Amino acid sequence: MGRYDVLVIGGGIVGLTAAIASAGQNARVLIVDAGINAGSNANAGSLHVQLQSRFIRLYPDQAPNVEASLPLYLQAVREWERLDALFGSFDLVRKGGLMLAEGEDQLRFLEMKARREEARGLSVEILDRRQLDALAPWLGPQIMGAELCRDEGKLNPLAANVRLRAEARRLGVEFLSDQVVSLHVDGAVVRAKGQGGQVHAAKQAVVAAAWGSGPLLKGWGPPVPSRAEPLHMNITEPGEVRINHLIQHAERSITLKQFGTGQIVIGGGWAAHDRGNASVPSVLAASMLGNVALAARLVPSISRLRVLRTWAGMNTTVDGKTVIGRLPAAPNIIVAVPGDAGYTLGPLVGRAAAEIAAGQPPSFEIANYGPSRFAA
Amino acid sequence: MAREPIVHFDGMSIPIKAGQSLAAALTAAGQRTFRETSKGSSRGIFCGMGICQDCLVTVDGAPNQRACMTLAHDGMQVSTQVALAPLMDAPPLDRAPPSRQISPDVLVIGGGIGGLNAAIAAAQAGAQVVLLDERKVPGGQYLKQSAVADEPLDVQQAEGQKLVSAARAAGVEMTGGVEVWGAFDGLLFLAEHQGGALVIRPRKVIVATGAYERPRMTPGWTLPGVMTTGAAQTLWRSYRTLPGKRVAIFGTGPLNIQVALELAQGGAEVAAVGEAASKPTRNIASGIALIKANATLALKGVMMLAGLRHRRIPIHYEANLVGVEQVDGRLAVTYRDSSGTHQTIVDALCMNDGFEPQNEILRLLGAEMAYDQDFGHLRCRRGETMETTVEGLYAVGDCAGLGGAPAAAVEGRIAGRAAAASCRDEALGDISGLHAQLRRHRAFQSALWRMHSPAPRTLTEALDETIVCRCEEVTLGELRQSLTDKPGHAGTMKRATRAGMGRCQGRYCGPVVARLVAEETGQPLRDHSYFAPRVPIKPISIAAILAAQEALDGQI
Numbered sequence: 032m033g034r035y036d037v038l039v040i041g042g043g044i045v046g047l048t049a050a051i052a053s054a055g056q057n058a059r060v061l062i063v064d065a066g067i068n069a070g071s072n073a074n075a076g077s078l079h080v081q082l083q084s085r086f087i088r089l090y091p092d093q094a095p096n097v098e099a100s101l102p103l104y105l106q107a108v109r110e111w112e113r114l115d116a117l118f119g120s121f122d123l124v125r126k127g128g129l130m131l132a133e134g135e136d137q138l139r140f141l142e143m144k145a146r147r148e149e150a151r152g153l154s155v156e157i158l159d160r161r162q163l164d165a166l167a168p169w170l171g172p173q174i175m176g177a178e179l180c181r182d183e184g185k186l187n188p189l190a191a192n193v194r195l196r197a198e199a200r201r202l203g204v205e206f207l208s209d210q211v212v213s214l215h216v217d218g219a220v221v222r223a224k225g226q227g228g229q230v231h232a233a234k235q236a237v238v239a240a241a242w243g244s245g246p247l248l249k250g251w252g253p254p255v256p257s258r259a260e261p262l263h264m265n266i267t268e269p270g271e272v273r274i275n276h277l278i279q280h281a282e283r284s285i286t287l288k289q290f291g292t293g294q295i296v297i298g299g300g301w302a303a304h305d306r307g308n309a310s311v312p313s314v315l316a317a318s319m320l321g322n323v324a325l326a327a328r329l330v331p332s333i334s335r336l337r338v339l340r341t342w343a344g345m346n347t348t349v350d351g352k353t354v355i356g357r358l359p360a361a362p363n364i365i366v367a368v369p370g371d372a373g374y375t376l377g378p379l380v381g382r383a384a385a386e387i388a389a390g391q392p393p394s395f396e397i398a399n400y401g402p403s404r405f406a407a
Numbered sequence: 408m409a410r411e412p413i414v415h416f417d418g419m420s421i422p423i424k425a426g427q428s429l430a431a432a433l434t435a436a437g438q439r440t441f442r443e444t445s446k447g448s449s450r451g452i453f454c455g456m457g458i459c460q461d462c463l464v465t466v467d468g469a470p471n472q473r474a475c476m477t478l479a480h481d482g483m484q485v486s487t488q489v490a491l492a493p494l495m496d497a498p499p500l501d502r503a504p505p506s507r508q509i510s511p512d513v514l515v516i517g518g519g520i521g522g523l524n525a526a527i528a529a530a531q532a533g534a535q536v537v538l539l540d541e542r543k544v545p546g547g548q549y550l551k552q553s554a555v556a557d558e559p560l561d562v563q564q565a566e567g568q569k570l571v572s573a574a575r576a577a578g579v580e581m582t583g584g585v586e587v588w589g590a591f592d593g594l595l596f597l598a599e600h601q602g603g604a605l606v607i608r609p610r611k612v613i614v615a616t617g618a619y620e621r622p623r624m625t626p627g628w629t630l631p632g633v634m635t636t637g638a639a640q641t642l643w644r645s646y647r648t649l650p651g652k653r654v655a656i657f658g659t660g661p662l663n664i665q666v667a668l669e670l671a672q673g674g675a676e677v678a679a680v681g682e683a684a685s686k687p688t689r690n691i692a693s694g695i696a697l698i699k700a701n702a703t704l705a706l707k708g709v710m711m712l713a714g715l716r717h718r719r720i721p722i723h724y725e726a727n728l729v730g731v732e733q734v735d736g737r738l739a740v741t742y743r744d745s746s747g748t749h750q751t752i753v754d755a756l757c758m759n760d761g762f763e764p765q766n767e768i769l770r771l772l773g774a775e776m777a778y779d780q781d782f783g784h785l786r787c788r789r790g791e792t793m794e795t796t797v798e799g800l801y802a803v804g805d806c807a808g809l810g811g812a813p814a815a816a817v818e819g820r821i822a823g824r825a826a827a828a829s830c831r832d833e834a835l836g837d838i839s840g841l842h843a844q845l846r847r848h849r850a851f852q853s854a855l856w857r858m859h860s861p862a863p864r865t866l867t868e869a870l871d872e873t874i875v876c877r878c879e880e881v882t883l884g885e886l887r888q889s890l891t892d893k894p895g896h897a898g899t900m901k902r903a904t905r906a907g908m909g910r911c912q913g914r915y916c917g918p919v920v921a922r923l924v925a926e927e928t929g930q931p932l933r934d935h936s937y938f939a940p941r942v943p944i945k946p947i948s949i950a951a952i953l954a955a956q957e958a959l960d961g962q963i
């Protein structure tokens with residue numbers, strides 16, 4: 032028998048919150064993490080709720096799945112607020128998100144999108160330029176209007192990660208640095224074999240390994256199509272704090288927001304260059320120029336600030352929907368991959384994984400999110 | 408009669424000299440505080456070379472301008488930089504000079520002794536050469552020129568003047584005030600010049616970006632009035648401005664001795680010079696090695712020591728700073744040596760505890776590095792021609808690892824010739840003579856540094872309250888605390904503590920964080936141990952990035 036009740040593979044936001052929820056119920060938990068390319072270490076802290084235009088544009092095939100998951104995003108933001116109150120502060124601000132339109136057709140698109148989102152329970156509204164000026168007077172003159180989604184927000188992921196890690200330690204969660212190469216089930220025990228041959232055993236395993244999940248679960252039923260997606264980010268020096276909202280665009284890839292430190296964070300899905308899993312992705316000139324120039328056109332009053340740094344990290348996409356549930360082929364292995372805007376979804380998915388492990392009904396209806404959906 | 412030129416600083420009128428930097432003009436007028444941090448502390452000039460970002464001021468409405476890199480003009484409105492600059496639009500792009508795209512045979516980045524020699528050699532071998540430097544004053548550190556006087560100060564400055572003229576005569580296109588902020592695979596470089604974009608796609612590039620100074624982290628080292636020895640030297644050599652009336656200089660290495668003498672000759676009262684190493688008379692073997700390697704330079708060193716003795720400026724050996732405090736607008740400097748603990752009151756404290764290579768461009772482009780235990784920094788792996796492990800990328804001078812000015816010059820000549828030959832697919836002639844010179848210079852350097860103590864000092868005994876990350880004001884205590892969480896990598900500690908996240912991009916705290924983590928994990932240091940290299944190489948305005956994007960519009 033292993034010393035552990037729950038073995039969590041992957042120490043990103045999902046693994047961390049799964050461990051906290053399990054240990055909070057007195058389970059003995061070990062997190063084994065490869066320490067490479069965690070999206071949670073690279074992400075921008077946007078709390079996404081409304082449909083991101085990038086999915087509709089880049090991955091139209093995934094859009095219906097994302098749309099069906101909208102209520103999950105709403106619930107996920109509430110889960111973040113709960114954690115912020117318990118373990119924060121994470122600098123969580125929930126003043127809403129603005130998706131900008133630069134032309135009539137973009138505004139029409141947002142109106143259509145808003146209707147669909149309203150039907151899923153989101154609090155959204157279309158604003159014209161005059162109404163926008165009251166909220167965001169610093170926008171470029173070409174902006175005609177925007178969709179305001181009141182449910183959206185932002186937080187400082189660095190603060191959240193540090194605080195949550197400290198909480199996990201306080202609860203007795205153990206951390207180990209290793210890459211799991213294979214899983215073995217031996218009756219009531221799951222054994223995870225590490226890179227150096229070390230074996231980590233527990234009664235149940237939560238696979239929260241993001242892009243590493245698909246390869247790790249190979250041979251355990253229908254393949255989980257997790258895909259690594261290297262993404263680019265930029266951050267400026269601090270400026271006067273005036274941008275409350277999470278800013279996006281109706282057609283183009285961008286997120287822009289201001290942290291409590293006054294720094295502006297610019298990202299939103301521009302590509303980075305994958306250099307394999309041994310090193311972090313590298314920054315592409317085209318992404319840096321394109322992403323920052325777009326930000327400067329939408330919000331000209333940030334132009335005097337200087338970009339301090341860019342970075343690149345590994346996002347994980349699946350099919351537009353979270354993957355959560357026990358493996359049909361091995362019920363003591365639980366898969367927990369949040370999917371798009373995975374940092375937003377992370378704590379909700381992590382908590383659900385812990386609830387499943389404890390044999391409790393999960394916080395949301397998981398029937399549509401199980402790994403068996405990938406059966407051909 | 409014409410009015411004397413002035414700048415307005417927070418409502419005061421500050422006289423300026425033609426060619427003076429804002430930092431120099433303010434220092435000459437006794438102004439030491441330039442900016443305020445978000446935690447409410449005051450900062451002033453520290454590095455004097457554009458990297459520490461603590462000399463920020465608002466100039467004619469434009470926030471966050473480095474006073475040390477900004478030329479003072481009559482009538483300029485300057486104010487203390489507040490922590491959070493107001494958001495405001497940039498002037499329209501059409502007011503900036505037009506963007507340029509160039510594809511020279513050879514691009515040289517950095518116009519110090521290494522870069523100038525490389526550019527001259529490449530141009531003389533028939534290559535079309537562009538040399539860019541961030542500073543407005545040419546010559547880099549060793550040869551830095553005067554911006555306010557026509558007459559060179561000494562032989563060293565005269566040598567620089569000659570080299571700059573030789574570069575012009577050889578047809579090198581030299582531009583100052585150019586910030587190279589982007590370096591990408593395939594040799595694409597992005598730079599900013601007076602608000603316009605400069606896009607460079609060279610066939611070969613020679614990086615000659617030099618070094619910056621390792622500080623002595625001690626409680627109070629972030630106070631206005633505390634600066635690097637090089638910053639004080641630039642104030643004096645380039646702007647004929649003394650850092651203060653009464654100064655103290657601490658750390659290790661020959662630069663401290665030289666600058667102590669230069670400042671004294673310039674009229675400063677040098678209260679104390681503190682050297683971490685023991686007295687040279689206790690190190691006779693190194694002394695002999697020095698004389699053997701280069702008797703002229705060894706003699707220059709002896710003359711400097713004699714000069715200090717003649718002026719009754721004491722050198723304290725085995726001396727270490729304990730702390731600095733502000734007292735009545737001056738600085739109380741506490742230090743310890745073999746005879747006990749002492750205090751002296753000064754206007755400025757200079758510190759240099761060795762050097763760190765400015766290897767950002769080399770690391771960004773993936774050039775292989777190895778850790779040099781003796782100097783405590785990375786050295787770039789290079790072949791005979793100074794080419795790095797990245798094809799077409801050459802490294803010369805201190806950016807590849809400390810080697811000193813004479814070695815930088817020879818490395819430059821080698822790389823310049825090699826890059827030019829390789830551009831034209833020609834065989835490189837005999838360079839064995841240059842290599843013989845290089846060996847001699849390197850032997851001198853290593854003997855010289857054996858008399859000092861070039862390895863970074865451990866922080867084992869330093870107090871928790873010591874600030875390690877100046878920008879984010881992260882203390883050693885906070886870093887020690889985060890070590891208990893077994894971060895495993897410098898980047899993890901950075902994310903947990905914010906050390907290295909500020910405007911200087913971890914140049915000062917980065918090496919310390921990497922060493923702390925390495926001590927904890929027991930792993931040897933290597934390139935990967937440091938913060939990951941990323942663009943921009945220096946903070947760059949969004950307006951300048953927009954200009955570059957428009958210049959390239961879809962071409963990448």
Ligand SMILES: Cc1cc2nc3c(=O)[nH]c(=O)nc-3n(C[C@H](O)[C@H](O)[C@H](O)COP(=O)(O)OP(=O)(O)OC[C@H]3O[C@@H](n4cnc5c(N)ncnc54)[C@H](O)[C@@H]3O)c2cc1C
Pocket residue numbers: 040041042043044045046063064065066067068069070071072073074075076077078079209210211212239240241242243244247261262263264298343344345346347367368369370371372373374375376377
């Ligand atoms: C640049 C960037 C910006 C983003 N911005 C946002 C945003 O603003 N808002 C938002 O909601 N989302 C954002 N995301 C997405 C979000 O970061 C991720 O979806 C989320 O962090 C995923 O969390 P996770 O816990 O599932 O996995 P991760 O945080 O990716 O962690 C997975 C961990 O598993 C480890 N691992 C993998 N394989 C193995 C193995 N075999 N054995 C052991 N360990 C293994 C990895 O090393 C890693 O540490 C962004 C992503 C990127 C890259």
Ligand SMILES: Cc1cc2nc3c(=O)[nH]c(=O)nc-3n(C[C@H](O)[C@H](O)[C@H](O)COP(=O)(O)OP(=O)(O)OC[C@H]3O[C@@H](n4cnc5c(N)ncnc54)[C@H](O)[C@@H]3O)c2cc1C
Pocket residue numbers: 516517518519520521522539540541542546547548549550585586587588615616617618619620636637638640662665762765803804805806810811812815944945
């Ligand atoms: C502060 C300081 C003072 C020194 N003083 C002395 C002295 O008095 N006597 C002595 O013997 N030795 C001195 N040294 C050591 C000596 O200067 C070096 O050994 C020698 O200058 C090395 O030459 P270099 O060409 O490698 O670099 P440098 O002379 O340092 O020249 C590098 C140049 O590159 C430029 N540069 C760097 N990054 C960029 C960028 N991204 N874009 C554009 N330009 C860039 C810099 O502005 C600089 O002009 C000093 C070193 C320093 C750091």
Ligand code: FES
Pocket residue numbers: 451452453454455456457458459460461462473474475476
């Ligand atoms: S003193 Fe100007 S940047 Fe350091």
